[in-house]
Amino acid sequence: MKLSFYGSAYQPVGLYVRKKVFMSNKRVMLIANKWWEADPLCWVLFHDKARPSVFSDYKTRNYPTQRVPNQPTEPRPRDPVAIPRFTFKCMEATVEVWCLEELMNPAENSSSAAEKARVLPAAIAYGTSPDLVIAFGTAGSRQGLQINGCVVVGRRVYIHDAYKAEVDRTGMWTPPKEDMVIESDLPVGVIQGISSESKHSAEARFLPPPIAPANPLLLMAGNGFISIGHVNCTNYDEYAWSPQRAIESFNDNASGLGEIGSVESTHGLIRLISEAPFLYISGIVDPVGLFNIQVTPRVYAQNTVASHNAAIALAWLLPDLIAVLSE
Template sequence: MKKILVIINKNWETEPVLNALTNPKLRPAALPFPEVINTPCDGDNRMSQPRAVFSLPREGEEPLQVVVRCIEDLMATGVNTSSSLEKYKVLPQAIAADAADLIISVSTANYPDPAVTHNGTVVLGGNFFIHDGNPDNHADPEHNLIDDRVGTFIASNVAPAVFSLAETVNARLHCYPGGACKLVPPPNFPAPQLVCEGASTFTAVGSVNVTDYGSYDTIDAQALKEFAAAAPEGYTANSIETTHGVVKISTSGEPILFLSPITDRLNHFNEDVTDTQNYVSAFNGGLALGELLCALAEYGGERQI
C-alpha cells in the first residue's frame, strides 16, 4: 500500500475534517502537517486540486501518501450538490486519476438504531447497500442515477484484519470507560460513550436520488427495510446517508472503506441536525481518520488490504 485516497462528501464536512487533521494539538504526533493544503474554502468552491496531501513516514518503507478530495469541489456549478447523478459523473474519473491502493469514503450519517443515541460516534466499515429513494421520479435529472447494483448487497473487498484497527483508533483517542476521550460531544443528544466502532460486518446503507432533507426519515425507513431483505445473515446496517454507495460504485475494484461520523438518530433528523451538530460530528470524523491513517501506515505496505 503506497497511496490512500480520502473522499469527503460536502465542503461543510471537508473543512472540519481538515481542521482536525491539521490541528497541532489534536492530530496524531505521527501525522505530519500536509505537504499540500487547500483550506479553508468557501461553499461554492470548485477545483480539481486535492484539498490536502500528506506523506506519512514509515520505517524501512517509502512514505505512505494520503490524498484528500472533496466531491463538492468537483461538481458542476449550478447543480444541486446533493445530486447522486452529478456525484457519479465526476467520481470515476477522479478516482481513476489518483490510482490509490485504498479508498476511504467520509460522509456524515445517521445511525439506524433509534433506541440509543450514537451522535458523535464514528463508524468504520466496508459493506455497502444502495437504495433508490426516488424510483418513480427518474425523469428529473437530479433523481436519475440508475445502476444495476442498486438494491443489492455489495460485500466488502477489504481484508477483515483491517477493521480491527478501529480498536487502535479508540485506544489512541482514549475512547474507553474512564478515558479522557478526545472526541467532542455534539450539542444534541450525544452518545453516552463516544467511540470509533468498526467491524467487517458493518454496512453503509445509502439512499440515492434524494435531494430533499425533509424526506430523509421516510426514505431511511424504506432503505432499512430493503437492506434487511437483501443482506446476508450477520451483517448489520450501521450508517445511513446518501454518498458512500455512490463512491463505491464509482470505483473499479479498489479496496474501499467507509467512515461515517454520526450526526443524528434515526427518524430524528429535524431534532438533531444543526450546523453545529454537523461540524462537531465531522470534526470527530477527522480525529478518528487521523488515527486510522497512522494505524494504516503502521499496518505495512506489504500486508493485504
C-alpha cells in the same frame, strides 16, 4: 501486499487534460461528501494536538478553499478543476484530502447523486489507481439507538434508490448494483488490525454533540457493519422517509448478512465509482427518523461535532490501516 508505483497519470476535467507525475508510494484518498464535512476533517488533520505525529510533508493544493456559489444552469458554468484540498505523508503513503461537493458543477444541486457519480472519476484519475479509498461524512444510525457523536467504521455498503420506480430518470443516478450487500476489496484483517491504543487515542479526543449525545462516545469499527445508502434525494425533507425505506429494503433483501452501521447518501456511491479497496467512516448525528428533531435545531453544531469526531477517528486509524496495507 505488493506496493503500487506512481508514474505519469492524466486527470480529465471537462474538456481539459492535465498531466501529473507522482513519486513511488501508496496512494490513499480521503473523500468527504459536503464542504461542511470536509472543513472539520482538514482542521483535525492540521492540528498537532488532534492527530498523530507521524503526519508530515503537507502540500496545499486548494486550501483554504474558496466556495463557489450556485450558478444558473444556462449558460452552464465550467466544471471545477479536480484537485485535492491538500496532500500529506503518512508512513508509506501519500494521502489526498478531497471534497466531493467541490468537484461538482456549481449549476447542479450539491446533493445530486448523478452529478457526484459524474465528477468523481476525475478525482480518481488524479493519480494511478488508489491503494485505499476512504469515504468520510456524517450519517444517521438505525432507530432505537442513542449514539450521536460516536463514529462507525466499516467496509461494506448497501444502496437503495429512493426513486427506483420512477420511469423518468432525468437527473437521477442508476446504481450499477443496488438492494444488495456490496463487499470491499479491503481485506477483513485491516479492520481487525486496528490497535486498542489508536482507538482509545481517538475516543479521548471526541467531543459531545449538543443534542442527545452518546455516553460514552465510542469508536466502533467492525467488518459486520454495513452502511445503508439512500440515493437520489436532493431535498432534506426527503430524509423524513427515504432512509427508512432503505432500511426496509435492507431488512427484506440482506437480513442476517450484517448489521446496520450507518445510514446516509454517499458512502455507497463512492464505493461503486472506485473499485479500489474501500472503507467508510461515519460520524453519527441522529437516529433515522429524527433528523428534524436532532439535527435541524442545531444544524451547525450537530454536524460539525460529528464531522470532528469522525476526523479524529480517521486520523488515529490511518497509521494502522497503512501499516497493514504495507505488509
